[in-house]
Amino acid sequence: xxxxFTPIAIGHARTPFRELSEIPKGPGTQHVATGTIELLxxxxxxxxxxxxxxxxxxxxxxxxxxxxxxxxxxxGEITPHGVFATRSPYRPNPIAQTTVELLGRDGAKxxxxxxxxxxxxxxxxxxxxxxxxxxxxxxxxxxxxxxx
Amino acid sequence: xxxxFTPIAIGHARTPFRELSEIPKGPGTQHVATGTIELLxxxxxxxxxxxxxxxxxxxxxxxxxxxxxxxxxxxGEITPHGVFATRSPYRPNPIAQTTVELLGRDGAKxxxxxxxxxxxxxxxxxxxxxxxxxxxxxxxxxxxxxxx
Numbered sequence: 001x002x003x004x005f006t007p008i009a010i011g012h013a014r015t016p017f018r019e020l021s022e023i024p025k026g027p028g029t030q031h032v033a034t035g036t037i038e039l040l041x042x043x044x045x046x047x048x049x050x051x052x053x054x055x056x057x058x059x060x061x062x063x064x065x066x067x068x069x070x071x072x073x074x075x076g077e078i079t080p081h082g083v084f085a086t087r088s089p090y091r092p093n094p095i096a097q098t099t100v101e102l103l104g105r106d107g108a109k110x111x112x113x114x115x116x117x118x119x120x121x122x123x124x125x126x127x128x129x130x131x132x133x134x135x136x137x138x139x140x141x142x143x144x145x146x147x148x
Numbered sequence: 149x150x151x152x153f154t155p156i157a158i159g160h161a162r163t164p165f166r167e168l169s170e171i172p173k174g175p176g177t178q179h180v181a182t183g184t185i186e187l188l189x190x191x192x193x194x195x196x197x198x199x200x201x202x203x204x205x206x207x208x209x210x211x212x213x214x215x216x217x218x219x220x221x222x223x224g225e226i227t228p229h230g231v232f233a234t235r236s237p238y239r240p241n242p243i244a245q246t247t248v249e250l251l252g253r254d255g256a257k258x259x260x261x262x263x264x265x266x267x268x269x270x271x272x273x274x275x276x277x278x279x280x281x282x283x284x285x286x287x288x289x290x291x292x293x294x295x296x
Contacts, residue, residue, distance in 0.1 A: 005155060005241070007241050008240055010241070043240065045219060048219060048229055048230030052287060054285065057245065059243060061153065063152065071193060071194075084276075085195065085200070086276070092156055093156060093272045095207060099279075122152055124241045125240070125243055127232070127235065128234070130286075132280040132283045133280050135280050138203060138279075139200060139202035141198070141199070
């Protein structure tokens with residue numbers, strides 16, 4: 001398999017979490033921690049007009065996971081599930097996605113609520129959260145019985 | 149900047165779109181086209197239990213875009229916006245994200261509604277769509293006046 005592109009860090013996350021054990025996880029977890037997405041200065045112009053959006057998708061790298069597994073047991077789950085049906089960090093491409101609420105911007109820094117990544121995590125991309133699937137139409141598979 | 153990981157294609161999209169000009173775009177566009185996400189056989193096990201989810205996030209590569217720009221004019225927009233406030237394909241990391249409805253699975257093939265990528269596009273990841281921000285709480289910045 002050949003390389004498709006070369007990922008670069010556009011910035012880093014500043015969060016309260018220094019160790020994986022500090023990040024809330026498991027059934028029904030709500031991520032409410034506040035943190036900062038600090039872009040490198042050369043990418044600041046790419047944030048133009050982002051202030052108008054209430055929510056963003058942050059794409060980031062599971063940079064402290066090694067390797068991947070097609071089946072895994074999420075926290076609290078006895079039954080293994082496929083990696084593409086979970087948020088496991090052990091993915092063929094170690095890309096994570098977090099939805100955050102945008103609280104404010106100061107130049108190249110975004111203050112956001114809902115961070116669930118370790119402090120110092122490399123950021124790949126930021127995208128506007130532009131539409132929602134109505135909650136009442138969602139089926140959540142194995143997650144349903146967990147109260148999410 | 150050093151490489152952070154080496155992206156690999158876990159599969160490819162089969163869609164009705166052979167040319168960029170065939171993909172609906174611009175204000176208020178609804179993506180309703182049906183297509184297939186065909187994983188490589190070695191990744192099929194990673195789909196275990198995905199059938200229970202009604203919606204998925206598909207992460208894929210803008211493999212037919214060259215380069216990136218921090219400011220750009222989305223279709224129909226006179227005012228330029230920052231790349232991180234748009235869905236522009238000209239991103240520092242050329243990663244795209246599409247929300248699709250899962251219609252069915254046959255082995256390593258997922259039939260989905262809502263594709264907006266070219267036929268043959270390399271797929272990076274599939275994630276369960278597990279929660280929604282209620283539409284009434286979303287602010288959509290420059291997109292608001294476009295009827296999305």
